[in-house]
Amino acid sequence: MNEEMLKTLLQSVKLGSCSPDEALQELKDLSFENLGFARLDHHRALRTGQAEVIFCQGKQPEHIITILTHLGAKSQNVLATRLEPASAEKVLLHFPNAHYDSLARCLLLNPLAEPTISGRILIMTAGTADLPVAQEAYLTARYMGHEVDTLFDVGVAGIHRLLVQRELMDRAEVLIVVAGMEGALASVVGGLVEQPVIAVPTSVGYGAHFQGLAALLSMLNSCASGIGVVNIDNGFGAASLASAIIRRISK
Template structure:
C-alpha cells in the first residue's frame, strides 16, 4: 500500500465508503503482509521509491505468483520479477494479464500508474554476448522511471566503435558498462567521461576468465576515477543504482 492508497483509504473511512472494520483490516498489512513463505513489503515504494523486487530464482512458481498478485493489488508502482523463465511468466500472466516478459533479460514487468522518463542513463555493452545482463540493467532502470539509451557491442577490440559514440557519452547523466572477458571497457569509459560509471562484470569469456572473476577484479582495480563495480552478472543491481543516481539530478 503506497502513500496515495493510504490517503484514499483514510478518506474512504471518513466518508464511510469503507467501513471502520474493513479499514482496520487493511491497515493491519500496511507495512508488510506475512504469507508464511514470504513477508511482502508494501512500504518499499514509500521508503525507497520503488516496489519490492521479486527475485524469482529459487522460488516456486506458486510463491512467485502469490507475491506478484499481492504487490499488484496493494504495493503501488511498477513491479519487477528478476531471473524468471517463460513458464513462470505464463503462470503470472494467467493471474495478472497485463504482465510483460523480456526473454533476453529474464524479467517479468508489471506496469502500474504513470510511467516516468526522467534524466538520461546510458547502458553500454562490450559484446553481443553481454546483452542479457545489459538488458537486465536497462529494463530495470526504465521500470524505475528513467530514460535509458543503449549502445551495444562497443568493446575495446574495436575501440573506434566506442569513440564514435562521444555525443551519447557526454549527454548521459550516469553510465552502466557491461563487459566480460578482461573487463577493460569500464576503465576506458571511466577515462573519457565526467560522470559516474557503474561497471558490471559478466561471466562471458574463455577458461581463464573464471566465470567473470577476471573482469570483476579488473574493474575493481580500475585506475579510472569514478568507476564503481557491482557483482558478476548483476545487471539488476547496476540498473537500480543508476536509477538512484539519475534521480538525484531531478532534485
C-alpha cells in the same frame, strides 16, 4: 499498517500532536504483509524511493504468482527478475497482459510507461554476449521511471566503434558499462567521461575468466577514477544504483 493504526496516526496529525514529517517517518518503518512464506515490504518505496522487486530465482511459480497478486494490488507496476522461461509460462497464465522478456528473464506486470524522471542513463555493452545483463539493467531502469539509451557491442577489440559515440555518452547523467572477458571497457569509458560510471562484470569469456571473476577484478583494479562496480551479472543492481544517483541529483 492496518486501517485502525492509520486512522490513529491521521488523527494525531489533525490534532497537532504529530507533525506531518513525524507521521511520514512512522510510515517509513511500516508496514509489511505476511503471506506465511514471504513478508512483502509495501513501504520500501516510501523509505528508499525504490519499490520491492521480486527476485524469482529459487522461488516456486505458485509463490511468484501470489506475490505478484499482492504487490500488484498496491502498485501500478511490479518488476520480477531472474524469472526463467518455464516459470514465466505458468505466471503468464495468471497475468496474460504482463510483459515478459526472455533475454533479460524479467517480467513487468504492466507495460512500460513513459519516463517520469528527468536524467538519462546510458547502458553500454562490450559485446553481444553481454546483452542479457544489459537488458535486465534496461528494463529495471525503465521500470524505475528513467530515460534510457543503449549502445551495444563497442568493446575494446574494436575501440573505434566506441570513440565515435562521444555525443551519446556526453548526454547521459550516469553510464552503465556491461562487459565480460577482461572487462576493460569500463576503464576505457571511465577515462573518457566526467559522469559516474557503474561497471557490471559478466560471466562471459573463455576458461580463465572464471565465470566473471576476471572481469570483476579488472574493473575493481581500474586505473580510471569515478568507477563503481557491482556484482557479476548484476544488471538490476547497476540500474538501481544509477536510479538512486539520478533521483538524488533531481532533489
